[in-house]
Amino acid sequence: MIDDIPFLDDETRPRAPVIADATEADRAHGRRLSLFHRFHLQQMATIARAISALEQGTGDAAALARDIGNMAMLDNFRRVGTLCGQECQMLTLHHTIEDQEIFPRLREQSAGLKAVIDRLSQEHEIVHTMLERLEQAAIRIVQEPSPQALKDLRAVFDALHAVVASHFGYEENELAEALGYYRVPL
Numbered sequence: 136m137i138d139d140i141p142f143l144d145d146e147t148r149p150r151a152p153v154i155a156d157a158t159e160a161d162r163a164h165g166r167r168l169s170l171f172h173r174f175h176l177q178q179m180a181t182i183a184r185a186i187s188a189l190e191q192g193t194g195d196a197a198a199l200a201r202d203i204g205n206m207a208m209l210d211n212f213r214r215v216g217t218l219c220g221q222e223c224q225m226l227t228l229h230h231t232i233e234d235q236e237i238f239p240r241l242r243e244q245s246a247g248l249k250a251v252i253d254r255l256s257q258e259h260e261i262v263h264t265m266l267e268r269l270e271q272a273a274i275r276i277v278q279e280p281s282p283q284a285l286k287d288l289r290a291v292f293d294a295l296h297a298v299v300a301s302h303f304g305y306e307e308n309e310l311a312e313a314l315g316y317y318r319v320p321l
Contacts, residue, residue, distance in 0.1 A: 142299045143258060149250035151309040154316045161315030168314060168321055171229060172303040178225065179296055188275075188287055227266065230259040239317055241310070244317040251309045258302045318320040 154161075238252045272288040314321065 143261070143298055143305070144192070145290055145301075145305070148305055148309075151251045151313060154245075154312050157316045159310045162311050164315030164318075164321070165311030165313065166307065168310065169303075169307050170306065171321075175225065175229065176300065176303070179292075179299065182292060183296070186285075186292060187286055190289065227263065231264065231289060237314070240319050241313055241317060245313060246288035248310075255302075255306055255309075257306075258298075262295070262299060262302060265291065265298060269295055291319075294298055 234256055238256065241248050242252055268291050269288075272291045274282070276284040276288050314320075
């Protein structure tokens, strides 16, 4: 299900040029991007907890009520699909904003960022493919709840989480200075 996904390799990632005139205030502005990323990672943690509760076949009723609702097992499966769907939509929106607003502004300002931005856009495509697979796995677990469907959901989610965390770290490291220096609104 995930064997054909190219995992992200730091060795092949281009690096942003250093901006000699950038200040600590510029870098601080650019690091605000991490706030958006932390939000997405927190949402993914909610999904991870819901999947773990399903894997255990039980779960703390209070935690389930807070995270996915206090429901019967099949309804919990359905709710995981809903949580996955919400995160898929939010992460897709986040990447769309970057691709359509932030990256074009940076391209206008610095030819040296082209390779980094191109790579980030390619990584967005990988994340999007994985989000589609997560959605498919969530639909499958609703339609055909089984140990294998749950195992597949976990595998796709874990791969997506690893890719997203790696992508976010790369993006933050390479763009923080430029985002602030070129006054790109976040």
